Amino acid sequence: MQCGCVTPGLPALPGSYWVPGLAFPDWAYKAESSPGSRQIQLWHFILELLQKEEFRHVIAWQQGEYGEFVIKDPDEVARLWGRRKCKPQMNYDKLSRALRYYYNKRILHKTKGKRFTYKFNFSKLIFVNCPLWDLRCPPLLAGAVPPSLPSQLLQNALLSRRALAEPLGWHRGPRHPLLPEAPEKSRLSSVSPPCMGGSCCRLGGPEEFPRLAAFPCPLLPPPLREWAPFPILHPPPHPTPLLPPQLGAPSPMELPKSEPFPLGPRCPPGLLGGHAMAGGGLMGEHPGEDGEEEEEEEADEGQRGTAMAQRVKLQLEGREKGSSRLSPTSFTPSQRAVPPQPPGWPLQPP
DNA sequence: CTCGGAAAAG
DNA sequence: CTTTTCCGAG
Numbered sequence: 001m002q003c004g005c006v007t008p009g010l011p012a013l014p015g016s017y018w019v020p021g022l023a024f025p026d027w028a029y030k031a032e033s034s035p036g037s038r039q040i041q042l043w044h045f046i047l048e049l050l051q052k053e054e055f056r057h058v059i060a061w062q063q064g065e066y067g068e069f070v071i072k073d074p075d076e077v078a079r080l081w082g083r084r085k086c087k088p089q090m091n092y093d094k095l096s097r098a099l100r101y102y103y104n105k106r107i108l109h110k111t112k113g114k115r116f117t118y119k120f121n122f123s124k125l126i127f128v129n130c131p132l133w134d135l136r137c138p139p140l141l142a143g144a145v146p147p148s149l150p151s152q153l154l155q156n157a158l159l160s161r162r163a164l165a166e167p168l169g170w171h172r173g174p175r176h177p178l179l180p181e182a183p184e185k186s187r188l189s190s191v192s193p194p195c196m197g198g199s200c201c202r203l204g205g206p207e208e209f210p211r212l213a214a215f216p217c218p219l220l221p222p223p224l225r226e227w228a229p230f231p232i233l234h235p236p237p238h239p240t241p242l243l244p245p246q247l248g249a250p251s252p253m254e255l256p257k258s259e260p261f262p263l264g265p266r267c268p269p270g271l272l273g274g275h276a277m278a279g280g281g282l283m284g285e286h287p288g289e290d291g292e293e294e295e296e297e298e299a300d301e302g303q304r305g306t307a308m309a310q311r312v313k314l315q316l317e318g319r320e321k322g323s324s325r326l327s328p329t330s331f332t333p334s335q336r337a338v339p340p341q342p343p344g345w346p347l348q349p350p
Numbered sequence: 351c352t353c354g355g356a357a358a359a360g
Numbered sequence: 361c362t363t364t365t366c367c368g369a370g
Contacts, residue, residue: 039360041362087364098363100353115351 042098043107043120045084049077065111067120074116 049055050069058076062068071077074092082090099118102108111117 039362085363090364094364094366096352097354097365101362103353110352112352 040084042081042095043102045081046077047120049080055080062111062114062117065119067122068111069118069120070114071116071118 058073078092
């Protein structure tokens, strides 16, 4: 809007929330602490691109790894980004620098050995975007989710959200518990208050869900056993539109230090993929323009998760700096089944 | 290519 | 604060 640099075919946000073809709710774009409306962030943009089929030749999810994507055409991605930000001089060198800044923030990390390949740390993103302190997010939609977003994540998300929902009121102060601490160099971006006017928060009425949804707001906590088997989502009629469901990918995880996916239950094959939507909708059919598609979904959930909730709470309160290193929000790609008894939380007790 | 430091911009 | 820009180093 301001600079007119946007061009058709480019994912640009129309205003405030919903993006054509995009499955992220507005809160996803509002991201972290943004008092006002902030400019789109690079990782959001990347996500947008990943979401659209039109850009598949430029950037796409890498199969086999959760959240891993490959920039097939660096120059093009840079061009698109430059366009979005009105920075004609943008190039991959610069864009990649920006991407590198995400390493410390733990939003992204590099897949070593693979060129132009990076991996999202969804757990982090989710937190960043969807402060679940009190909201309920709709289930996700396919497409926006990487090939195999752990379904468990979703489930967790659903529950956890609830579970965590009552904690203290976040104050305007940013940063909440649950986030691991980043290196001192750069702290995380902090969580912001729940989406206050967001579309995702609040669930109540039927017409609550505006449109959206793609990103779950998971929090992936502890392993849950009860619903381990994910009953919640039902398999959709078709596989995900953009991303093939695939799971089971072995993951080497090369995380040196504290990496994002420490542990977590995984979900069995079968459901996953992250599709939960019902509309069967596929998006991505447009030639390069926008259109308006909407997806709906309904999420349900929430019923169990009591004990857990407490735990979560505790965790919330208890975690702080002393504790540590692990982020409660991580999940491991490797496990696919949930153990009967969950190991403890990733956090350590005081 | 990839990694970060540094400085600067908005 | 995040990103842009520039840049030396591996």
